[in-house]
Amino acid sequence: MQKQTVDIISALKQMDGTFATREQRVADYVNANMERISEMTIANxxxxxxxSSPTVIRFCRSLGCEGFRDFKLKLAQNLAVSLQYLGPEAAVEAAKGASAIDRILGALYATANVMRQQIDPASLEAAQARLAETRTLLVLGLGGGSTMVANEAANRFFRLGIPAVAVSDSYLMQMRAATLGPEDTLLIISNSGEARELICAAEIASGYGAKVIVISKPKTTLETLADYAITANLPEDPDIHKxxxxxxxxxxxIDAIALAVAQSRADLANENLRRIRASLTAYHGQIGAQPLGD
Structure with missing residues (x-):
């Protein structure tokens, strides 16, 4: 069975110098003219x-492609997401010491300001009101960033008396979503708003009457499935290393929503926070001002 290559660019690098002589000439030309290949026929x-054309076909098959058409398609797909990592603009001024901190803070402030300008206050308040009365909370996130935010959301809300759990496993998402009911809430954090696993979980939860809150981009599939959509089109820095x-x-x-929810159910939240602080003091013996279990 012929191997299937997903990353043509990596395959070209790995196999460089190992092709048959004529195929290597094709590889050298492709490496030097990647952006032109999509416009060329096999004869070109x-x-x-x-x-010869058969040599080009053998070259494509050596890379795990079915033929020249398959090779062009996979190369075009690779280039669509890879050019920013391959061009000279990928090399930027080195960040050292405090300058690295300044650059990270600059991106943080810029992104937070964009978010602040785009968030609809009414949508935010509606989501806060729903969470203040929910029976349980299931929080979903996929990938490094969204998974971290989902875990932090569950960490915030359980302190306020809301049974909350974060899930990032695709199968568990569907299973957990199926246990929700009309008194429960599904909170989804997604940069893309299009992850299939999250969409399926939202559909399952909605089918059983649970309310769905989505934090994502506008005009996405998840936004259309949400009962409460909190959306902002957040820019990403062109520096690929940041x-x-x-x-x-x-x-x-998440912190803004948690603050509003805590204030709306202050009696229960205050008692839970007091118990948490008392249990931690008994555990480690420290009584000074500290983050609450962070």
Whole structure:
């Protein structure tokens, strides 16, 4: 069975120097003219390299492609997401010491300000009101940033007397969503708003009457499935080495919602927070001002 190659660019690098002589000439030309290949026919490429069309086909199959058409499609897909990592603009001024902190803070402030300008206060207040009365809370996130924010959301809300759990496993998402009912809430954090696992979980939860809150981009599939949509189109820094700043904006939203929910159910929240502080003091013996179990 022929291997299937997903990353043509990596395959070209790994196999460089190992192709048959004529195929290597094709590889050299492709490496030097990647952005032109999508406009070429197999005859064009063969003529440009000075080889036969069958040689081009053998080259494509050596890379795990079914033929020239399959090769062009996969190369185009790779280039669509890879050019920013391959061009000279990927090399930026080195960040050292305090300058690295300044650059991260700059991106954080810029992204948070964009979020602040785009968030609809009415949507935020409606979601806060729903969470203040929910019986249980299921929080979902996929990927590094959204999973971290989902875990932090569950960490915030359980303190306020709301049974909350965060899930990032795709199967558990569907299973947990199926246990929700009309008194429960599903909170989804998603940068793309299009992850299939999250969409399926939202549909399942809605089917059983649970309310769905989505924190994501506008005009996405998840927004259409949400009972409460909190959306902002957050920019990403062109510096590919800088961690994404959107997760900071999502954390700000979680903290803002948690603050409003805590104030709306202050009696229960205060008692829970007091118990948590008392249990931690008994555990480690420290009584000074400290973050609450962070």
């Amino acid at each position: 490429l063969a003529e440009a390299v000075g080889v 961690p994404t700043a959107s997760r900071y904006a999502h954390l700000v939203l």
